[in-house]
Amino acid sequence: MSDDGLISGTTDEVLYEVRDKVAWITINRPERRNAMSRHTVQLLVKAFVEAEEDRDVWAVVITGTGDKAFCAGGDMKEMNSIAKAGRQVHTPMTGEYRALLEVMLETYKPVIAAINGHALAGGCEITLASDIRIAVAGATIGLTEARRGMGANFGSVVLPRLIPRAQAMDMLYTGRMVPVEEAAEMGLVNKVVAREDFETEVTNYVASIVANSPVSTRRYKEMATKSWGLPVSSALRLNVGPNPYTSEDRAEGVAAFLEKRAPVWKNR
Incomplete structure (x- = not known):
């Protein structure tokens, strides 16, 4: 509640x-x-x-x-x-x-x-x-x-x-x-x-x-929403939402893939 x-x-x-x-x-x-x-x-x-x-x-x-x-x-x-x-x-x-x-x-x-x-x-x-x-x-x-x-x-x-x-x-x-x-x-x-x-x-x-990284899905949503209507060249440089490229989830996702296990996302 x-x-x-x-x-x-x-x-x-x-x-x-x-x-x-x-x-x-x-x-x-x-x-x-x-x-x-x-x-x-x-x-x-x-x-x-x-x-x-x-x-x-x-x-x-x-x-x-x-x-x-x-x-x-x-x-x-x-x-x-x-x-x-x-x-x-x-x-x-x-x-x-x-x-x-x-x-x-x-x-x-x-x-x-x-x-x-x-x-x-x-x-x-x-x-x-x-x-x-x-x-x-x-x-x-x-x-x-x-x-x-x-x-x-x-x-x-x-x-x-x-x-x-x-x-x-x-x-x-x-x-x-x-x-x-x-x-x-x-x-x-x-x-x-x-x-x-x-x-x-x-x-x-x-x-x-x-089941996917919440860092990635949030990034997708924020980029898709805020870039709506912008020219592609501007949208690609918008860079809004969490940065998955520098996230702990990215490191975990790569490690889980190589270790053949399910990832444990931290949402950061």
């Missing part, structure tokens, strides 16, 4: 658990199809900050409770109540609400979205802010904001950078719910897995990541 009570039971909107070097962050509002209230967003930010700061966490998985939805986006009932009260619904990239997707991008550890059900609107954007997307068969993914007069601020910028522009604009303009099988063909989803194998597949996949 964290000191601030983030992890305190099944009634929490966001669950946080670390096991085998992996932080598992779970949106826990199945009665609302894991839609995000303002409080949910705040808890997700805390969870990702905690994972980023914990040296014993080498990778992060974000998922949802149940088998209906990964995350249905923002809580529409809450938005409606705010509007009826004459108050302004928040605008992306302003105030405290600017943080979640930026925090995810700036969590310099592998972030895997385990898409256990439909991932729509803000839920889709969470998957776009992740590095790897593994989806359960039969789920859909989509930026449905145009159907509700909203903006998909993050998705409209990031999606055309992840898949061909024409496919991205089709998803944005139509607001359609794309089957994850089709999303995999686009390259948007890495893997589609049957429901009965989903948890095992995700666990095994993440284990294959944390």
